[in-house]
Amino acid sequence: MRPAIALIHLDRLRDNFEIVTSHAGHANIISVVKSNAYGHGLHIIAPELHRIGCRNFAVTEASEGARLRDILGPDCDITLLSGLFDSHDAELCGTFRLSPVVTEQLHIQWLRDNRFNGSVWLKVDTGMQRLGTTELKSLHAASQASGIGIAGIMSHLACADTPEHPLNRSQADAFSHLCSELPSATAASLLNSAGLIALPDQTLDFVRPGLALYGAEPVIAEPLGLKPVMEFTAQVMQVRDIEAGTPVSYGATFTANKNMRIALICTGYADGLPVSLSNNGFAEHDGALLPIIGRVCMDYCLLDCTEHPLQTGQRVSFWGGDILKPEQVAARINTIPYTLMTGVSDRVHREVVTNPG
Template sequence: EDIERCVATEVDLGVSNSRMLQEVCAGAIATGKKARVQLKVDTGVSRNGCSLSQWPALIAETLEAGPLVEVTGMWSHLANADIPNHRSVHEQRLLFDQACAMAEAIGLGIPLRHLANSPAALLCPETHYDLVRVGIALYGVSPVEGRDFGLRPAMALVASVASVKTVEAGASVSYGATWTATEETSIALVLGGYADGIPRSASNSAEVSINGRLHPIVGRVAMDQFMVALQGEAQVGDEVIIFGSAPTANDFARACETIGYEIVTRIGPRVPRVYVGAP
């Protein structure tokens, strides 16, 4: 059903093996339209993508399916482009060129070739070919540790202060008593928790911004809420920037011992999406 809908609306479909090609052909027959396909070759990620040993057979089968499919491109994916000057980028590019040449020798035309992901788009111009596939860079998040490339965050996760209370020295906060106040401390309760995509690993490690100042998350992040130890004034209703311009998604990820990719893509469905500047 999904394949038929894609064929009907002329969405390009990635094809990595014979089974996928057969399913796409079935979708073309069902809709009465020629399917647009882009063939993927595995050059080193070992995830999906056709292995080079099976590549000639897939090309031949695609040519036989000519009345049902239109090949619009050929692509692969890089494994280590986020590590500057990693030798595998050059090795994968050579394998990709080899796969393209093999396809052309068998008689398959290749309208578009693409290999570069976000880090390769920013660091490796030799991988650009006809187009680049930027993912994390669209969020304004750098894919390379220690480099920002002038990217600006396109996404912020914002919550609000639900209550403010004072706890005495020796009082524990949240489940498990993982944080205990060493002095009288103002604690802000923030609406949002791991059900919304805020990692439990942010407990006692990450910081959020309230009124332009960073405040540490204290105690365990709960399903619907978390607490911060206030380093300045805050009131009920104040905006809490969990990540955005500061702290950035990468800052928050670092504190949680993960990557910015996970932080920006794990936001739960009950969090409202507000498109700023959208028509």
Template sequence: MLQTVWAELDLSALRHNLAQVRACAPRARVMAMLKADAYGHGLLTCARALAEEADGIAVARLDEAERLRNELPHMPLLLTASALDDEALRWCAAHAVAITLHDHSVLERILRMADTPPLWLKFNSGMNRLGFSPSQFKDVARRLCDKGVHGVMMSHFACADEPLNPLTQAQIAAFRQAHAEHLPDWPASMANSAGVIAHPDSHADWVRPGIMLYGSSPIAGADLDLRPVMTLKARILGFQDVAAGQSVGYGGDWVASRPSRIATVGIGYGDGYPRRIAPSAQAWVNGQRVPLAGRVSMDMLALDVTAAGDVAVGEVVTLWGRNLPVDEVAAHAGTISYELLCRVKGRVQRVIRD
């Protein structure tokens, strides 16, 4: 049956991008970030694809960790941002799922446990989101070491995607100092995708790539041979021939400057395509770029295909992916590729290409 809208997932691209991570950080182990349903690509689909490639997989929520542990009983797993009560801590301990320890209330419960889950201890090096501050860290590290706990020391960058921002080097220096003074025998982890690409002095023992696994670079202009994993596609539903001066779509914002052929495409904000997107945004059809025409609707959008040659009902349109980088579409929408990928809805069928 003909599909109206779908997302093609190229799993060979996912594995290729992980290989690019290893090329950038050859001495580090790779904790693949598959949070938020693998950035909208499908948690289990991506986990299976990377099961032989990654050294570990990280997710944000406990239910994600539960699904992964059922699927991959021996894969090292890390839980990064989940509320943890005693039951959750016991489950993590029993199933060897590492937790991110960043809070005194969880610390106290950990210290009372006979069998603790694996720990990644978070140091607040300057992002001020989660983690123990430099003034707290010495005591926390001492108490864990007194209990005989051994884990990984971690932190997270605030501005690593801005290569000249001085905060990044300040964070690296603060992290290195705390690591050397308090937990020198623990493995260390700082680098996200931007750290992998732009800050080799942050690679340490573990890197935690996210967005670059899916083919998007957090560093503008970086030439990394990353390949898009998701290509979002939809079909043309019909055409309208409009005269100069006629408008298209809700609000009548777009007005034809010449006689124009308008294609209506079966994708809209109900599928996750951004409603608020600049008039300069484009799509790919018949081997070329064409501009959007008017506002994005819930289930449809319009393209000006006047100069696109011979296109027909049912023709495939690429909204982002191969031929049209998601980073470019995100810039037209005033957002980031992370958000666009994560917001692709469940009604958009995922089609695996491998």
């Protein structure tokens, strides 16, 4: 097996879930496991969350929800955050007991045509200009007239990772107003991971953490003490000495300015190691940081191990170890940790690290 491996630390997942729960007050947790559990492996993450007591999950669309139902069985609720794309999705919702977000009358029609008798979430836009209905009352009435239950009302924050942004409070106020248009017993959900920090008074009935579960701090300036669940690692394939003046990798973008020892690592951009880390990133080994030198290749990258000798067969970590956190690596290349996690390709083996708990 090619030794580019994403280690999945389930003990860290459990710790993160406990931290999120402690910040949610009396609200229920909807664990967001879309996009293959943010690249960690739906078949790994969801059963562990279920085992420790989570009974509410969210994915993007119906086929993903059907897969999750097959994994977890009947003892949980599954929300589709992107709702329905066609009538077949509505059919899947009935077959697999999924609760879609609805934003259009057409969604209700599809559900009615497929004799759906479950519940839906009414999603409203409160300032992000993304997915959400502008006809809440009529959508609620159409749902009830069709015999469709209302799981609740939800919206999504645009600037929660910037707690001081005025749009956060503006959206909360707009959401509160919209909630007042529905029966008082209607469940409400506004907060994602960063929202727990930005608007701690708005936990309401359900919160929807995603990023925090996987251990990336949603607001770097206000850390919650989370631990990365994924540790992206790869093995040393070869070590060699080069002389000063030797160019390295494609394009000769790096030239040794002294005699050096370099290590060839068996991971590259086809595995999810960003090209933008070329001459701009590090790997971690035994408490030391080793610079990535030259251009990251499809299947390989190269490290400067002059000051910290490596040997063939040793494993290095690119994020999720003791030093390199995903949000720090992401900031270095002007992206977000979501892209690192979800960018780890299928050819990278997910290896579960189990610790008692």
